[in-house]
Amino acid sequence: MNYKNGISKNKEGYILVYFKGHPMARGNGYVPLHRLIVSLLLGRNLTREEIVHHKNGNKTDNRIENLELITKSQHALIHNSTREYKHKANAKIIRKLYLQGYSGRSIASMLNIGKTTVLNCIKKLGISRNNMSLRDKQGKFISRKEVC
Numbered sequence: 001m002n003y004k005n006g007i008s009k010n011k012e013g014y015i016l017v018y019f020k021g022h023p024m025a026r027g028n029g030y031v032p033l034h035r036l037i038v039s040l041l042l043g044r045n046l047t048r049e050e051i052v053h054h055k056n057g058n059k060t061d062n063r064i065e066n067l068e069l070i071t072k073s074q075h076a077l078i079h080n081s082t083r084e085y086k087h088k089a090n091a092k093i094i095r096k097l098y099l100q101g102y103s104g105r106s107i108a109s110m111l112n113i114g115k116t117t118v119l120n121c122i123k124k125l126g127i128s129r130n131n132m133s134l135r136d137k138q139g140k141f142i143s144r145k146e147v148c
């Protein structure tokens with residue numbers, strides 16, 4: 001093994017380092033670097049229930065201050081709430097832009113998200129620029145839901 005080439009990156013974007021015989025190594029002898037760093041700091045191996053979270057979301061930023069050791073369930077909470085927040089925020093923006101007259105395609109390119117996502121969101125929000133039944137008496141557009 002040439003340890004100069006002992007650094008690799010997996011499909012999920014995590015940096016892996018070759019660490020022969022390490023208890024936390026996967027079958028191929030590689031250990032995720034963020035887990036290795038926290039394990040070395042604590043002086044013990046991490047269990048499967050322990051997750052090392054990258055605080056700033058950058059999986060290659062393995063500075064100690066960016067790493068946080070938490071449980072699997074805490075981790076799920078962090079990521080679900082972020083996703084939920086993003087979803088709500090996008091729905092709000094999509095709604096405004098759509099009612100302003102922008103097409104699903106241009107909204108998608110503005111927000112750098114898929115066109116289908118935008119169109120599904122518009123559909124779920126129940127907003128339409130053409131359907132008069134979705135306007136109130138003052139002619140203002142109304143939506144069935146505030147978020148999608």
Ligand SMILES: [Zn+2]
Pocket residue numbers: 052053054075079
């Ligand atoms: Zn995380």
